[in-house]
Amino acid sequence: xxxxxxxxxxxxxxxxxxxxxxxxxxxxxxxxxxxxxxxxxxxxxxxxxxxxxxxxxxxxxxxxxxxxxxxxxxxxxxxxxxxxxxxxxxxxxxxxxxxxxxxxxxxxxxxxxxxxxxxxxxxxxxxxxxxxxxxxxxxxxxxxxxxxxxxxxxxxxxxxxxxxxxxxxxxxxxxxxxxxxxxxxxxxxxxxxxxxxxxxxxxxxxxxxxxxxxxxxxxxxxxxxxxxxxxxxxxxxxxxxxxxxxxxxxxxxxxxxxxxxxxxxxxxxxxxxxxxxxxxxxxxxxxxxxxxxxxxxxxxxxxxxxxxxxxxxxxxxxxxxxxxxxxxxxxxxxxxxxxxxxxxxxxxxxxxxxxxxxxxxxxxxxxxxxxxxxxxxxxxxxxxxxxxxxxxxxxxxxxxxxxxxxxxxxxxxxxxxxxxxxxxxxxxxxxxxxxxxxxxxxxxxxxxxxxxxxxxxxxxxxxxxxxxxxxxxxxxxxxxxxxxxxxxxxxxxxx
Amino acid sequence: xxxxxxxxxxxxxxxxxxxxxxxxxxxxxxxxxxxxxxxxxxxxxxxxxxxxxxxxxxxxxxxxxxxxxxxxxxxxxxxxxxxxxxxxxxxxxxxxxxxxxxxxxxxxxxxxxxxxxxxxxxxxxxxxxxxxxxxxxxxxxxxxxxxxxxxxxxxxxxxxxxxxxxxxxxxxxxxxxxxxxxxxxxxxxxxxxxxxxxxx
Numbered sequence: 153x154x155x156x157x158x159x160x161x162x163x164x165x166x167x168x169x170x171x172x173x174x175x176x177x178x179x180x181x182x183x184x185x186x187x188x189x190x191x192x193x194x195x196x197x198x199x200x201x202x203x204x205x206x207x208x209x210x211x212x213x214x215x216x217x218x219x220x221x222x223x224x225x226x227x228x229x230x231x232x233x234x235x236x237x238x239x240x241x242x243x244x245x246x247x248x249x250x251x252x253x254x255x256x257x258x259x260x261x262x263x264x265x266x267x268x269x270x271x272x273x274x275x276x277x278x279x280x281x282x283x284x285x286x287x288x289x290x291x292x293x294x295x296x297x298x299x300x301x302x303x304x305x306x307x308x309x310x311x312x313x314x315x316x317x318x319x320x321x322x323x324x325x326x327x328x329x330x331x332x333x334x335x336x337x338x339x340x341x342x343x344x345x346x347x348x349x350x351x352x353x354x355x356x357x358x359x360x361x362x363x364x365x366x367x368x369x370x371x372x373x374x375x376x377x378x379x380x381x382x383x384x385x386x387x388x389x390x391x392x393x394x395x396x397x398x399x400x401x402x403x404x405x406x407x408x409x410x411x412x413x414x415x416x417x418x419x420x421x422x423x424x425x426x427x428x429x430x431x432x433x434x435x436x437x438x439x440x441x442x443x444x445x446x447x448x449x450x451x452x453x454x455x456x457x458x459x460x461x462x463x464x465x466x467x468x469x470x471x472x473x474x475x476x477x478x479x480x481x482x483x484x485x486x487x488x489x490x491x492x493x494x495x496x497x498x499x500x501x502x503x504x505x506x507x508x509x510x511x512x513x514x515x516x517x518x519x520x521x522x523x524x525x526x527x528x529x530x531x532x533x534x535x536x537x538x539x540x541x542x543x544x545x546x547x548x549x550x551x552x553x554x555x556x557x558x559x560x561x562x563x564x565x566x567x568x569x570x571x572x573x574x575x576x577x578x579x580x581x582x583x584x585x586x587x588x589x590x591x592x593x594x595x596x597x598x599x600x601x602x603x604x605x606x607x608x609x610x611x612x613x614x615x616x617x618x619x620x621x622x623x624x625x626x627x628x629x630x631x632x633x634x635x636x637x638x639x640x641x642x643x644x645x646x647x
Numbered sequence: 648x649x650x651x652x653x654x655x656x657x658x659x660x661x662x663x664x665x666x667x668x669x670x671x672x673x674x675x676x677x678x679x680x681x682x683x684x685x686x687x688x689x690x691x692x693x694x695x696x697x698x699x700x701x702x703x704x705x706x707x708x709x710x711x712x713x714x715x716x717x718x719x720x721x722x723x724x725x726x727x728x729x730x731x732x733x734x735x736x737x738x739x740x741x742x743x744x745x746x747x748x749x750x751x752x753x754x755x756x757x758x759x760x761x762x763x764x765x766x767x768x769x770x771x772x773x774x775x776x777x778x779x780x781x782x783x784x785x786x787x788x789x790x791x792x793x794x795x796x797x798x799x800x801x802x803x804x805x806x807x808x809x810x811x812x813x814x815x816x817x818x819x820x821x822x823x824x825x826x827x828x829x830x831x832x833x834x835x836x837x838x839x840x841x842x843x844x845x846x847x
Contacts, residue, residue: 218728219727222727302755302756302757305754305755308755308815309750309813311812312813319812322815323686323687329690329721330719330729332722332723333724333725334686334723334726434728434729434757435731437759441771451771454753454772454786459786460788520773521769521770522770522775524768553763554763554764558761558768569773592784595784597764597775598783599765601778
């Protein structure tokens with residue numbers, strides 16, 4: 153017996169772990185599960201471990217104090233050797249972890265792995281997803297900058313809408329009446345102790361069940377899950393035709409995990425750490441806060457929902473989604489596993505993915521937000537005023553000075569909150585333009601109080617020039633009849 | 648003594664032991680809950696709110712809306728800059744003021760004042776408000792939050808101290824302001840009257 157074997161033997165007589173570990177590592181799995189489709193769970197676990205390591209490293213320097221957190225992040229970025237790299241790894245690791253957990257979940261759903269007897273594994277997985285999102289949000293708070301500050305304000309505004317106890321929920325969340333030092337400290341406790349502790353426990357439970365119940369077999373169309381027969385069928389797949397997890401299947405997990413860690417590192421090196429943006433100083437209001445990547449879809453949803461639907465959607469929506477996900481394995485615990493025979497499942501995943509993707513894409517350029525600097529930054533293009541009369545040019549000035557540009561694009565520059573006005577004269581007559589400017593409506597503020605009659609006349613004269621060459625401006629034909637063509641001309645109505 | 652009675656005696660003691668620990672845990676849970684929920688209980692009866700000065704009356708020109716800052720009175724040593732808060736002060740005339748929270752009534756983003764168009768605009772989801780704080784357009788369901796204020800010895804002070812949120816104390820303090828003053832505006836447009844202040 154070699155020396156190493158003897159030492160190993162000495163330890164194992166006391167620990168007695170070698171046999172159970174060998175059993176776990178070499179447990180038989182169905183042959184077809186040694187697939188590249190089965191690598192996302194282990195990759196999520198690997199990134200979680202990366203997050204634990206980089207998180208602990210960050211805690212060597214980071215100070216969870218309202219007055220010092222921001223400067224300790226600056227120190228990490230600029231003063232501490234490779235501090236920027238550890239921050240970037242942690243930030244990108246977070247993005248990757250959310251993505252991997254979602255992909256893993258979609259794969260498990262499409263492969264019917266949530267069906268009998270793995271219902272509880274699925275439910276624990278839902279809690280793991282919620283905790284991952286909780287880590288993502290609380291992590292954004294620890295990056296205590298302007299986005300974190302106003303992001304907390306958004307969180308508080310949402311929480312305050314809970315009926316009756318809303319105000320108390322806000323104070324509990326913020327640790328006081330306002331977003332301040334106590335808020336950061338409690339999010340630090342959540343992000344560093346509470347949620348990771350729960351995550352570790354739940355990941356352990358999740359893995360334990362994968363070992364006890366076995367990995368989900370490759371779904372074959374027509375192989376129906378029945379509670380009475382499933383266990384013996386699965387037994388045949390593993391014990392009779394199976395192969396040991398290590399090394400038969402594990403090498404793909406190992407390869408993929410390595411590639412993912414390399415990808416996180418590559419993103420970290422290439423893109424660098426996230427922020428921090430400006431200081432968390434509430435008196436600096438020149439800021440347009442945006443959530444991190446994985447909550448962008450929510451940012452879009454909150455802009456696009458009708459106002460009256462918002463509170464119910466925010467408070468009831470998540471509860472319904474979670475209840476639905478928990479009920480899923482009980483409602484559909486038997487039957488087909490293969491995605492080839494489950495068109496509704498495939499369409500659901502596609503629909504959710506496309507919806508989230510679209511919302512995220514929209515949130516990237518936020519067409520619903522006024523462009524705060526458009527009125528001072530994007531001049532009216534010269535071609536719109538080239539042959540204009542003095543009155544029309546005055547109108548272009550009013551158009552600019554009254555911040556119309558913040559919501560209305562012209563010549564492809566400006567806000568997108570309202571419609572682009574390049575051809576507004578084709579759509580609205582002079583009277584309609586005046587009415588729209590003065591009274592607003594259709595989600596446009598009324599400008600009646602902020603424009604003098606002269607300004608309104610000039611502005612509308614300019615707006616009336618906005619029509620494509622060769623396409624006449626809209627006009628109210630009845631005016632010709634009422635006023636007579638000459639008088640209509642004098643009143644500024646183009647025949 | 649038989650083995651069986653010995654076992655039941657031990658079993659009884661085990662149950663007593665569990666009960667004892669349960670009592671200890673319950674007793675300890677009271678101060679723990681008291682600590683955990685202190686941020687709520689402390690704020691009962693508006694204890695967080697206080698009157699804080701935002702500036703001298705003459706710092707604010709009549710007919711204009713200016714940004715002012717104030718410092719929360721409820722402060723912890725680790726708060727840093729977060730206790731400084733901004734608000735929009737609108738002086739109508741004389742001692743007639745309106746003081747608005749910068750927090751959008753939709754989800755709390757900081758609104759900016761555009762004097763030229765007389766609008767507060769929010770950069771997040773596109774909420775807009777008129778100069779009197781009433782809702783103009785976008786997702787907010789109400790006007791801007793207004794701080795209660797008073798003018799004393801040439802100083803303007805406001806009652807503040809809590810983050811204004813749609814369901815929070817500040818919203819309740821702002822009171823029964825109609826969510827939209829459209830009615831009002833239509834009347835003044837029809838009568839064709841524009842005061843100097845409104846035209847500014």
